Amino acid sequence: xTTSTTAESSTAAPLLDLQALVAAVRRRxxxxxxxxxxxxxxxxxxxxxxxxxxxxxxxxxxxxxxDQPNDxxxxxxxxxxxxxxxxxxxxxxxSLKSQERAEDFMQDYSGIGLTNNVLQIxxxxxxxxxxxxxAKALADAFVADHVKRIQETADAEAKALIDQRDQLKDxxxxxxKAIGDGTQTNGPESSADLESLYARRAELTSQITDFGQRxxxxxxxxxxxxxxxxxxxxxxxxxxxxxxxxxxDAGIGLFLGLFLGLAxxxxxxxxxxxxxxxxxxxxxxxxxxIAELPHRSGRLWQRRWIRATRERLTASLAxxxxxxxxxVSLLELGCARSTSVIALALAGELxxxxxxxxxxxxxxxxxxxxxPKPGDPTVVSGGSAAARSSQxxxxxxxxxxxxxAWTDLQYLGTQTVLVVRAGHGSAAWLxxxxxxxxxxxxxxxxxxxxxxxPRDRTDGTLWDGLHTALRGQHERPARQKNTDRRRTERLPLxxxxxxxxxQEAQ
Numbered sequence: 001x002t003t004s005t006t007a008e009s010s011t012a013a014p015l016l017d018l019q020a021l022v023a024a025v026r027r028r029x030x031x032x033x034x035x036x037x038x039x040x041x042x043x044x045x046x047x048x049x050x051x052x053x054x055x056x057x058x059x060x061x062x063x064x065x066x067d068q069p070n071d072x073x074x075x076x077x078x079x080x081x082x083x084x085x086x087x088x089x090x091x092x093x094x095s096l097k098s099q100e101r102a103e104d105f106m107q108d109y110s111g112i113g114l115t116n117n118v119l120q121i122x123x124x125x126x127x128x129x130x131x132x133x134x135a136k137a138l139a140d141a142f143v144a145d146h147v148k149r150i151q152e153t154a155d156a157e158a159k160a161l162i163d164q165r166d167q168l169k170d171x172x173x174x175x176x177k178a179i180g181d182g183t184q185t186n187g188p189e190s191s192a193d194l195e196s197l198y199a200r201r202a203e204l205t206s207q208i209t210d211f212g213q214r215x216x217x218x219x220x221x222x223x224x225x226x227x228x229x230x231x232x233x234x235x236x237x238x239x240x241x242x243x244x245x246x247x248x249d250a251g252i253g254l255f256l257g258l259f260l261g262l263a264x265x266x267x268x269x270x271x272x273x274x275x276x277x278x279x280x281x282x283x284x285x286x287x288x289x290i291a292e293l294p295h296r297s298g299r300l301w302q303r304r305w306i307r308a309t310r311e312r313l314t315a316s317l318a319x320x321x322x323x324x325x326x327x328v329s330l331l332e333l334g335c336a337r338s339t340s341v342i343a344l345a346l347a348g349e350l351x352x353x354x355x356x357x358x359x360x361x362x363x364x365x366x367x368x369x370x371x372p373k374p375g376d377p378t379v380v381s382g383g384s385a386a387a388r389s390s391q392x393x394x395x396x397x398x399x400x401x402x403x404x405a406w407t408d409l410q411y412l413g414t415q416t417v418l419v420v421r422a423g424h425g426s427a428a429w430l431x432x433x434x435x436x437x438x439x440x441x442x443x444x445x446x447x448x449x450x451x452x453x454p455r456d457r458t459d460g461t462l463w464d465g466l467h468t469a470l471r472g473q474h475e476r477p478a479r480q481k482n483t484d485r486r487r488t489e490r491l492p493l494x495x496x497x498x499x500x501x502x503q504e505a506q
Contacts, residue, residue: 057238136231168207285430287418288461293310329395330398333419360380361396361399420449
């Protein structure tokens with residue numbers, strides 16, 4: 001007993017089929033490999049055509065009054081920002097006695113904080129000596145500016161503290177005068193006033209002492225910060241290796257080109273929606289995949305296997321044609337040359353049974369216009385086929401590419417084998433082919449897949465459509481031999497169920 005799984009899966013089709021996407025991207029390996037190679041060559045060329053200018057590097061130790069162990073790097077980032085100012089650039093240019101504009105000079109150097117207190121300065125120039133001189137002048141200008149700001153800050157703080165101390169001294173002098181005047185009077189009230197004045201004098205004396213100490217500390221702390229800000233790594237020219245730079249730039253170009261190529265291939269595969277896997281092509285065409293052939297002749301060690309595969313396909317098609325009461329055609333989509341080869345091989349296989357004529361319905365007269373070789377079957381165009389003898393076996397060869405005259409396909413054969421190149425037609429066009437053939441009542445008895453994905457492990461058989469596969473051609477009469485006299489007519493493809501959408505087909 002044979003079962004037919006006609007129930008549809010209740011699970012929804014995935015929004016993005018990763019397996020199909022990976023297969024489509026892998027088939028476009030020429031694109032992303034070419035872009036990766038282009039990026040490699042461009043990166044290497046950039047290293048030779050646009051070499052890095054002479055560069056000098058120096059390191060400066062920067063001391064901050066507000067240094068904290070948990071500082072996230074805010075102070076050193078401030079120093080980097082101050083380094084990129086016209087004030088520092090002007091001082092460096094003046095020490096170099098250069099007439100260059102500060103704005104232009106700022107484009108030739110940069111700074112980066114290595115730690116919270118170490119600043120690295122990188123400067124470029126026309127030569128190594130000039131780059132080193134620029135780096136030294138820039139480092140000296142930055143140190144001088146930083147020291148000046150420290151001293152100005154310390155002086156301003158000390159002056160403010162001293163001014164406050166002097167104001168307190170004036171108040172203390174007034175209090176001392178009041179105490180001297182109060183000692184000359186007697187009475188309870190004068191005693192209370194004297195006690196209040198004595199307390200005030202003690203408070204002012206303490207504050208004066210405190211402000212004096214703080215002013216001294218502010219002055220004492222400045223030399224420590226000044227001495228802590230210095231050049232710790234003298235400017236030196238960076239030695240650059242051209243081969244190493246070329247290798248680095250080439251590697252970066254290779255990565256960027258590969259990334260761009262993969263992105264373009266992935267986006268193109270999603271937008272184009274060209275089925276590659278066997279299961280997708282079979283589902284969209286409503287017919288099973290019966291054979292696979294490579295698009296090219298293949299490598300030397302693969303030719304024997306390819307030749308055996310072609311022979312098996314030819315023998316299978318020959319048995320189908322011999323056992324069919326209706327004419328059979330081959331219709332191609334994206335592989336006219338492979339279809340022509342299959343048709344000629346099939347005609348040669350059938351030539352032993354009698355005269356065979358290949359009717360060329362391909363655009364461009366690829367078969368009818370070819371130069372025949374000894375032993376080749378007769379090839380005629382579609383217009384000349386009607387004048388041939390009815391005793392000859394006809395094999396029609398046509399196309400279902402965009403622009404096909406659909407009404408002419410039924411004259412090539414009422415049964416057909418579709419020869420489809422994987423990844424050539426979109427899912428929408430495969431649906432169109434299936435519907436147009438169904439409208440013309442042309443039964444699709446199988447699909448020959450050209451240039452399949454070598455890593456495709458999906459099943460291209462429609463298990464719920466035995467009547468559309470070669471393996472089902474001879475099963476139904478045997479099963480229906482002893483059934484009711486009113487034999488149920490086998491449904492042709494035009495009565496078969498064709499997917500209504502891409503999601504339903506998947």
